[in-house]
Amino acid sequence: MTLDWWGLGLQAINVLILVWLLSRVFWRPVAGAITRRQQAAQAMLDEGKTAQAKADAALAEVAEARAGIASERDAILVEAKAAADTVAKATLKDAQTKADSLIAAARTAIDRDRNTARKENAKRATELSVEIAARLLGRFNTPAVQATFLAQLVEAISGLSASDRVALIASADDIEIITATNPEDSERAKIERAVKDALDGTPNVRLVTDPSLIAGLELHSGHFVLHNSWRADLETILKEVENAA
């Protein structure tokens, strides 16, 4: 067994050439492909991280904007609440003013109605009093009262001026003597004679019965009325009371 040194050297050169060739055509290209893929993957990872960072930043921005919106909303709510309070206060004040004016108007109306009612009540009370007085006085329509009224009528006629009595006698109309009750003939004649005597003439006298007179004697002609009865007195009292109220 011998060692061929030329063969050894040639084989060494062959293997060296193989090492060089395979490094060129196999190991480096494949390792380069692996490296490129790793770099691409790393680039994608970096890109993903960048996108993640951008997304995080956008999320933070959105969160900040949301917080800003929330604070702005709170501020708007506070402002709206203040405005609503102001409006409510103004409305309340306005309503209070209106209510006060309404109350004042109502009080005025109540006072007016009260006064009106009081006046109405007073008027009705007066009327009722007059009516009661008329009924009571109706019970006292005695011959003595009637004689007193006749005397007062004669006195009133006598108190007229002469020209008035002449005009009354010269009147074309009949002179009506109004009585509350229908007097008897003697009484009727007495009344007619007393009136004619007071007038100092002979006018046409006609007696008319009017129960609303209560008591008394009144003289009515076409243009002349001489009141002399309790009805006239009560009407005078009623007018005076109403005027006093």
Add this chain to the structure above:
Amino acid sequence: MNSPLDSTVLFQIGPVSITQAIVTTWAIMAILVIGAFALTRRLDLRPTRRQAALELMVATLDTQITETTGAVPTPYRGFIGTLFLFILVANWSSLVPGLDPPTAQLETDAALAVLVFMSVIWFGIRAGGVGGWLKTFAAPNPVMIPLNILQNLTRVFSMFVRLFGNVMSGVFVIGIVASLAGLLVPIPLMALDLLTGLVQAYIFAVLAMVFITSAVEDGTPKTDLPLKKKES
């Protein structure tokens, strides 16, 4: 039956005898280079099954280099990977009828061992300079210089002898059994020879890597890190 230790000279180029092992080596080189060129023509970011298989092979080699030595695989990938591929294909070329594997010849294995020896020197000097490489012989102390020199020679010699002995013996045994028992009987032995060829290629590549890394690590100047003061 010819002795497997004898080289069959096919022709002569000057003083160089071109043996069958050399021609087979050229054929293996051609197959590997053309095959590698054909396989790596179109490499893309989206790998095909073929590209994925190639990348798996390279990644596995890188992993083996890293796990074995702890070093970055890039400077050693081409040399170690080519050694492994060549030895593997050369060992398995015995399956071709009438063909003896180049690794069954002394010259091929010796050439591989010489290349490993030279690569140890080359990577050692490149890592730590000539001084750093020479200092590796004085580790751990100068007394060990003769032993380290002897170790550098003997370990390479042992690689050469181991590869040669295993491959040659396989071919020898198969040849004997085939001549004695017939055509089909050596098949189990040939299958065993496949395994032996794979294991021997792996061992040769790993040992080469270990030797290279040993020279690189021993020759690299070590820096003394300053002690950090504990902040109180």
